Amino acid sequence: METASEVRTDRVPASATIERKQTKPVATRIWNFLISIKLAIWMIILLAVTSILGTVIQQNQPPEKYRQVYEDWAYNLMDRINLFDMYHSWWFLLLLCLFTLNLTCCTIDRLPRVIRTVRKPRLTIDAAMEKTLSLTERWKHKGDIPQWAETYRSALSGSFAAPKVTEADGSVHLYAEKGVYSRFGAYATHAGIVIVFIGAIIGNVFGFKSYVNIPEGKEASHLDARGGKEHIDLPFSVRNNKFWVETYPNGQPKEYSSDLSVIENGREVLRKTIEVNDPLVYKGIWFYQSSYGQAGPPIVQVSVKKASGEDAGILSLAPNKKREIPGYGTVSAVNFEPNFQGFGPALQVIVEKPNKVPQQFWLLQRFPDSDRQRGDAFTLGFLNIKENFYTGLQVAKDPGVNVVWLGCLLLTAGMMISFFVSHRRIWIRLSPGPHGKVEVTAAGSANRNRPVFEKIFFAILAKIRKDPSKTNKENPA
Amino acid sequence: MNTLNVHLFDLTTLLFGTASVNYVAYLYGKRETLARIGTWICLAAAVVSTVALGVRWAESYQMGIGRIPVTNLYESLVFFAWSVNLFYLFVEWKYKNRTFGAFVIPIAFATMLFALTSESGIHPLVPALQSYWLHAHVITCFVGYAAFTVSAGVAVMYLMKAKREEAKVTGGIVGLFPVSKVLDDLVYRSIIWGFPFLTAGIITGAAWANYAWGTYWSWDPKETWSLIVWLVYAAFLHARITRGWHGRRAAILSIAGFAATIFCYLGVNLILSGLHSYGS
Numbered sequence: 001m002e003t004a005s006e007v008r009t010d011r012v013p014a015s016a017t018i019e020r021k022q023t024k025p026v027a028t029r030i031w032n033f034l035i036s037i038k039l040a041i042w043m044i045i046l047l048a049v050t051s052i053l054g055t056v057i058q059q060n061q062p063p064e065k066y067r068q069v070y071e072d073w074a075y076n077l078m079d080r081i082n083l084f085d086m087y088h089s090w091w092f093l094l095l096l097c098l099f100t101l102n103l104t105c106c107t108i109d110r111l112p113r114v115i116r117t118v119r120k121p122r123l124t125i126d127a128a129m130e131k132t133l134s135l136t137e138r139w140k141h142k143g144d145i146p147q148w149a150e151t152y153r154s155a156l157s158g159s160f161a162a163p164k165v166t167e168a169d170g171s172v173h174l175y176a177e178k179g180v181y182s183r184f185g186a187y188a189t190h191a192g193i194v195i196v197f198i199g200a201i202i203g204n205v206f207g208f209k210s211y212v213n214i215p216e217g218k219e220a221s222h223l224d225a226r227g228g229k230e231h232i233d234l235p236f237s238v239r240n241n242k243f244w245v246e247t248y249p250n251g252q253p254k255e256y257s258s259d260l261s262v263i264e265n266g267r268e269v270l271r272k273t274i275e276v277n278d279p280l281v282y283k284g285i286w287f288y289q290s291s292y293g294q295a296g297p298p299i300v301q302v303s304v305k306k307a308s309g310e311d312a313g314i315l316s317l318a319p320n321k322k323r324e325i326p327g328y329g330t331v332s333a334v335n336f337e338p339n340f341q342g343f344g345p346a347l348q349v350i351v352e353k354p355n356k357v358p359q360q361f362w363l364l365q366r367f368p369d370s371d372r373q374r375g376d377a378f379t380l381g382f383l384n385i386k387e388n389f390y391t392g393l394q395v396a397k398d399p400g401v402n403v404v405w406l407g408c409l410l411l412t413a414g415m416m417i418s419f420f421v422s423h424r425r426i427w428i429r430l431s432p433g434p435h436g437k438v439e440v441t442a443a444g445s446a447n448r449n450r451p452v453f454e455k456i457f458f459a460i461l462a463k464i465r466k467d468p469s470k471t472n473k474e475n476p477a
Numbered sequence: 478m479n480t481l482n483v484h485l486f487d488l489t490t491l492l493f494g495t496a497s498v499n500y501v502a503y504l505y506g507k508r509e510t511l512a513r514i515g516t517w518i519c520l521a522a523a524v525v526s527t528v529a530l531g532v533r534w535a536e537s538y539q540m541g542i543g544r545i546p547v548t549n550l551y552e553s554l555v556f557f558a559w560s561v562n563l564f565y566l567f568v569e570w571k572y573k574n575r576t577f578g579a580f581v582i583p584i585a586f587a588t589m590l591f592a593l594t595s596e597s598g599i600h601p602l603v604p605a606l607q608s609y610w611l612h613a614h615v616i617t618c619f620v621g622y623a624a625f626t627v628s629a630g631v632a633v634m635y636l637m638k639a640k641r642e643e644a645k646v647t648g649g650i651v652g653l654f655p656v657s658k659v660l661d662d663l664v665y666r667s668i669i670w671g672f673p674f675l676t677a678g679i680i681t682g683a684a685w686a687n688y689a690w691g692t693y694w695s696w697d698p699k700e701t702w703s704l705i706v707w708l709v710y711a712a713f714l715h716a717r718i719t720r721g722w723h724g725r726r727a728a729i730l731s732i733a734g735f736a737a738t739i740f741c742y743l744g745v746n747l748i749l750s751g752l753h754s755y756g757s
Binding site for chain 2: 037038040041044045047048051052054055056059087200209248249250252253254255256275276277279286288289290394395396398401404405408411412415416419420
């Protein structure tokens with residue numbers, strides 16, 4: 001557990017005392033404002049509260065939709081302050097900038113001091129320092145200082161960490177520490193956040209997001225305009241060899257897939273079947289399976305046989321277009337069912353013969369001879385349906401995305417370090433006492449999880465004090 | 478469609494209900510035995526619900542649509558209750574105090590009751606959800622949610638305890654609580670566990686979104702609310718570590734954070750769903 005008092009002395013800058021002196025120059029006052037934790041907390045709260053707005057007000061909808069919901073004056077006001085695209089509005093970006101500035105200034109203000117204390121730790125303790133530490137213990141020994149110093153040095157090395165030994169004013173000081181990098185955890189987290197923002201800016205400036213529909217068998221290198229940018233011409237083209245939909249037994253879509261080829265200088269350089277959650281990447285440009293649709297009418301193939309069973313050819317039918325069977329009449333396909341009454345794919349056709357009432361009936365793909373039951377001069381069979389799809393691809397280039405991941409990694413690692421790694425310090429001072437004895441003072445501190453360190457501290461002391469019979473234990477607590 | 482897994486989850490609901498009654502009765506009746514029975518029931522609920530999750534997973538494979546059972550409202554609710562229960566049991570064991578149960582297990586029970594009203598069938602995954610990121614994303618988020626739940630439950634205990642301590646009143650149901658300092662510490666400790674997990678949950682979500690459609694952040698309501706939750710706890714941590722916010726104010730922030738968490742988890746889908754369909 002971290003108490004406020006210790007941290008305050010450790011980390012909070014002099015800003016609190018400076019604030020009282022109003023005579024400071026403006027630049028200093030601005031600087032003190034920018035490095036204050038108060039500002040940081042206010043920024044966090046402001047960002048949280050304003051962010052709610054955009055989740056309640058639907059973002060980036062066409063104006064007609066808003067006008068249905070809001071009165072004219074409300075619409076105009078909200079439009080004026082960019083509430084319909086608030087996360088990209090000038091004031092929200094300003095908040096983000098101020099937040100980043102605050103983070104950066106806090107780091108600039110505090111990090112050098114932390115580096116200094118880490119590089120030049122307090123190697124000795126005096127009476128004043130002892131009072132600020134909650135863990136202290138004193139005892140006395142017979143013998144001489146160098147001998148005990150050596151004993152404690154090796155004992156501390158074994159049970160904690162190798163101590164630095166210094167001599168001052170006739171006393172010998174031992175200082176050992178562990179987990180000093182925990183002091184940098186918060187800075188790593190803050191740097192991580194700034195790096196994420198940098199990555200986002202790189203992506204916005206040097207990347208693009210676009211969209212392209214490619215019919216089967218066609219290729220494309222020209223991307224549609226999106227987000228206020230000009231259209232984009234790729235240095236290569238992408239061909240959609242095939243698009244298909246797989247379904248679960250209940251008919252729900254299971255997977256959308258596109259078989260894509262990358263064509264560069266007239267050559268296929270890469271071929272991949274992409275699915276949702278499995279994109280294609282070429283030269284830093286990512287192609288995501290995003291949607292699909294009908295690129296044109298499907299073509300149906302119907303076999304024609306004479307009553308004798310003799311083949312009379314195959315007809316290709318476009319929807320609702322009549323085709324003539326010479327010496328018989330016309331046939332047109334009007335309807336398709338992927339699963340007609342549990343009998344599988346079926347095609348509904350209309351047969352019109354001169355001076356006769358048109359006949360409308362279903363042809364089942366699985367039962368090619370089912371049309372014989374009409375007992376007519378010609379029988380029809382449903383061979384296949386060739387649907388003509390286009391695949392809808394989301395296309396994105398984001399050179400900043402790896403910077404974002406780097407920032408995320410740093411942010412998380414820093415957080416774990418600052419929460420779970422404790423900077424533990426142990427000091428031992430050996431001074432000459434009365435009657436030729438050695439006076440020993442041990443003190444410890446930890447910036448996290450003190451109760452655990454307390455146990456460790458006393459366990460270590462018990463271990464390194466080899467001669468318990470002669471000790472004179474005092475517990476100042 | 479009532480399959481084995483649903484029956485097991487129904488049993489889990491019953492166990493959480495019984496355990497809640499035991500823990501609350503313990504506070505009023507002051508009989509340690511009641512709470513001990515509560516603990517055993519929670520352990521049983523942990524086993525039964527873990528088996529139920531496994532069974533549901535196996536059943537999805539039998540249906541030919543095998544996938545992790547955390548992909549719709551029903552499954553997420555039972556998984557939330559499962560996480561809360563496990564996190565609670567860990568805290569109870571670690572702090573050797575059973576009074577927390579009355580403030581945490583009823584939340585798990587209420588969640589399971591809510592799950593009872595949700596459609597419990599196993600349905601195949603839409604293509605957008607078929608990704609290994611799903612596992613990492615859901616598990617990290619829910620560990621975070623569970624930790625925040627425990628923190629808020631303990632924060633309520635803190636507020637009750639601190640009030641009594643100020644008035645120098647001993648006894649009553651609050652008398653059984655650990656001292657307010659321990660409660661305050663636990664409020665903080667649960668959050669420093671939940672916060673990195675929430676962070677990881679947001680990052681895995683962003684990574685997944687980037688892999689699925691090329692945008693790691695699109696200010697979708699769910700994303701935005703997860704950020705709001707993150708900001709609330711970030712404010713908590715800064716206020717506590719650097720400005721010494723302890724006790725009452727910290728407890729209130731923890732409860733506010735929990736409210737934001739629940740809105741992010743359920744509110745966005747149930748209330749804002751008319752504005753945005755998420756994950757489909």
